[in-house]
Amino acid sequence: MVTLQLTHVSARYGRTPIIQDITTPAFQGGQMVALLGPNAAGKSTLFRRILGLLKGDGEVTISGTSAERPVAYMPQDTGARAVLTVYESVLLARMQGRSLKVQNEDLAQVDRALDELNIAVLGERDIGDLSGGQRQLVSSAQALVQEPEILMLDEPTSALDLNRQISLLGVLRRLANERQMLILVALHDLGHALRFSDAAMVLEHGRLIACGPTEDVITPSLLQSVYRVNARIEPCSKGSPQLIVEEAI
Numbered sequence: 001m002v003t004l005q006l007t008h009v010s011a012r013y014g015r016t017p018i019i020q021d022i023t024t025p026a027f028q029g030g031q032m033v034a035l036l037g038p039n040a041a042g043k044s045t046l047f048r049r050i051l052g053l054l055k056g057d058g059e060v061t062i063s064g065t066s067a068e069r070p071v072a073y074m075p076q077d078t079g080a081r082a083v084l085t086v087y088e089s090v091l092l093a094r095m096q097g098r099s100l101k102v103q104n105e106d107l108a109q110v111d112r113a114l115d116e117l118n119i120a121v122l123g124e125r126d127i128g129d130l131s132g133g134q135r136q137l138v139s140s141a142q143a144l145v146q147e148p149e150i151l152m153l154d155e156p157t158s159a160l161d162l163n164r165q166i167s168l169l170g171v172l173r174r175l176a177n178e179r180q181m182l183i184l185v186a187l188h189d190l191g192h193a194l195r196f197s198d199a200a201m202v203l204e205h206g207r208l209i210a211c212g213p214t215e216d217v218i219t220p221s222l223l224q225s226v227y228r229v230n231a232r233i234e235p236c237s238k239g240s241p242q243l244i245v246e247e248a249i
């Protein structure tokens, strides 16, 4: 099974340190891990460091994989401008790093990714003509179609309506289990993190200040000190934890 572990990981832009000394337990395939923290905490920077796009001290250890490209990444900026249809753009994402010849399996995986995300009807549309939310779902499909063992998504729900936010996170949750895929997902909605993720990591000013089972990590005191809101967490009638925000402080 794939695992990902960070040991004293740092990253900088030029001379400015952004991420500092991050050490995590070994996250495993099948887990959904929420990457949390306020704006500018360093979430996207940590993704880039894990991908090897940024250098820095420390070790990013990925083990238990035989794939040449075990990681797929959906960046936050999904400003797609190429003149491609949705189907072509997802197929192109699939073919990155593979042989040039498109096999039936590649086409089947494109259909599967579009179906999973409920966007098969958009297949023939030009990506440049899509709405922001539609484009964001296509970006998720572009990452998913690569059949990664580790899937990293940077705020994949930020442009989606409520139905699609819940649907997407539910699909990801299921796929993590079915494919024993490790999903790392940056989220601003802590209610979604509570509902869908097994574990959470919280960054503040580039440092990891909490990491563990989500319900242990998202507490009223963390909400106060890191997110600067007064909030409480109460079970809903079905027993799952709900976040109730009272005020910004």
Ligand SMILES: Nc1ncnc2c1ncn2[C@@H]1O[C@H](COP(=O)(O)OP(=O)(O)OP(=O)(O)O)[C@@H](O)[C@H]1O
Pocket (backbone or CB within 6 Å): 013, 018, 037, 038, 039, 040, 041, 042, 043, 044, 045, 046, 076
């Ligand atoms: N290319 C860059 N060059 C220099 N500084 C950068 C660069 N990209 C990001 N930063 C800085 O690094 C810090 C962390 O940014 P990052 O995008 O990782 O935060 P984030 O937690 O993903 O934020 P958000 O929730 O707003 O998306 C910020 O202060 C940002 O201004």
